[in-house]
Amino acid sequence: MMKKIxxxxxxxxxxxxxxxxxGPSAQxxxxxxxxxxxxxxxxxxxxxxxxxxxxxxxxxxxxxxxxVQFFVFRxxxxxxxxxxxAAMTTQTISCTAGKKDVIALIxxxxxxxxxxxxxxxxxxxELKNNTRSNFEMIGEAEDKDMLKxxxxxxxxxxxxxxxIVIKKITKNFTSPALQALExxxxxxxxxxxxxxxxxSDKIDAFDGTNTLRIEPLKWYNIAKANDGDLADAxxxxxxxNSYIDAENSSADYTKKGHVIANSGEGNPAVEWMPNLSLYAxxxxxICNADGTDIPSADADAKHVDTxxxxxxxxxxxxxxxxxxxxxxxxxxxxxxxxxxxxxxxxEDPNLPTVFYDGEFSITVNDWTLVKLGEAGDGNIQL
Numbered sequence: 001m002m003k004k005i006x007x008x009x010x011x012x013x014x015x016x017x018x019x020x021x022x023g024p025s026a027q028x029x030x031x032x033x034x035x036x037x038x039x040x041x042x043x044x045x046x047x048x049x050x051x052x053x054x055x056x057x058x059x060x061x062x063x064x065x066x067x068v069q070f071f072v073f074r075x076x077x078x079x080x081x082x083x084x085x086a087a088m089t090t091q092t093i094s095c096t097a098g099k100k101d102v103i104a105l106i107x108x109x110x111x112x113x114x115x116x117x118x119x120x121x122x123x124x125x126e127l128k129n130n131t132r133s134n135f136e137m138i139g140e141a142e143d144k145d146m147l148k149x150x151x152x153x154x155x156x157x158x159x160x161x162x163x164i165v166i167k168k169i170t171k172n173f174t175s176p177a178l179q180a181l182e183x184x185x186x187x188x189x190x191x192x193x194x195x196x197x198x199x200s201d202k203i204d205a206f207d208g209t210n211t212l213r214i215e216p217l218k219w220y221n222i223a224k225a226n227d228g229d230l231a232d233a234x235x236x237x238x239x240x241n242s243y244i245d246a247e248n249s250s251a252d253y254t255k256k257g258h259v260i261a262n263s264g265e266g267n268p269a270v271e272w273m274p275n276l277s278l279y280a281x282x283x284x285x286i287c288n289a290d291g292t293d294i295p296s297a298d299a300d301a302k303h304v305d306t307x308x309x310x311x312x313x314x315x316x317x318x319x320x321x322x323x324x325x326x327x328x329x330x331x332x333x334x335x336x337x338x339x340x341x342x343x344x345x346x347e348d349p350n351l352p353t354v355f356y357d358g359e360f361s362i363t364v365n366d367w368t369l370v371k372l373g374e375a376g377d378g379n380i381q382l
Contacts, residue, residue: 039095040149042090043070043091045065047156068104069085069104071103072093072102082094100146101117107130107135108129111123123198124198125196125199126196132237135279136159159367160281162279163334164325164333164334166310167336170338171260171271172269172341184257184313185258188274192221192304192306192350193239193306194219194283194306196217223349225240243257253318260272283306283328318347319345320348323352324352336378340382342381
C-alpha cells in the first residue's frame, strides 16, 4: 500500500502575507457586510490519490514537504486576495468572508510576486527543479465557504511528475549460445523525457480523470542519453542511472556495468533486482510511434514517445532494450515487475524493441500504479 503523504502539521508558523494588512477584529464579523468582514481560516494541503494499491511503496523522500504556498482568490475571480508561504501544510490566513478558490503549491519556486490566478497558472514548472526529495505538487479547492473565523479548507494536491519503475531483470535467452555469454546491465535511463509544463496544464486537468493534456516545451535525452542534458545534476538523478564505475561519458560503450552471472549447469534463467525509479514530466504520447519520431522545436514535438532504455552488453556487443511508455499522466507510477531478456536488442536506443511471443506489461498507480504489459501484470519479455 502506498504511504500517505505526511502533510498534516500540529502547529501554525509565522506566515508570509502578500496582501494588505488585515486589521478588523473578530467582533466586527456579525455587523459588517460579508464583503467587508475579515475572518481567519485554516488551510490544509492533503494528499490526493497518492495512497492507493501501489506495489512499490511511496518513499518518505518522494512524499517530503519542504515548503507550501497557498494562493487565495475570490471565487471565480482572477485577482489574488492573499498568499502565504511556510514550511508546513497547515497555515492560517486572514481574508474577507465569502466563497474562495484556493491553489496550493508544494516544493515549488517562490511566486509571492504574482497578482492574478492567470499569472500564477502561466508559470512554468520545470523537471530540473525537482529532486528525489523535493517533488513539486499542486492542487486547487474551488468555491469554498470562508464565512467565519475558524473555518478550515482542505486542498488536495498531486505530484506533477510521473514515475517509471523497473523492479527485476531476468536473463533467459532462448538461444543456449547467447545464454552462455556474459550479460551486463550497463545503464538504465529515459529518452525523450518531457521536461516542463505550465501549472495550468495540471489545474485544468482536475476533471475527475486526473489526465493531463499538455505540450512540453522542453525535452531531455532526445533519442539517446545526452551528456549535455545530464550535466544538470537534478535532471541526471531523475532520468538516468549508470551501473558502470567511474563513467566518463554516456557515449562510452566500451565499459560494462552489473553482470547478471550464469548460475548452475545448463545456464538456467537468472534474475537481478535493480528496483530502480526514474522520473519525467507527463507526456501525452498521442500518436502511434514507429520508433522514428524525435522531439523537435515545432508543434509536432508533443507526438514523441517517452521510452525506458535498458542498455546492456551481451558478450562484447552493446544492445539497447527500449520500452515505449503509454500516455504518461501526472502522479502516476508506471511499473515493470519483470523484464525478461530472451534475445539480443536493438542497436539504436530510440528504436522500440519488438515484442514477439513475449508479454509487454506496464502497470499505473497513484503514485497511481500502472502495470506495463499486455496481461497487465508488469511482466515483459524481449
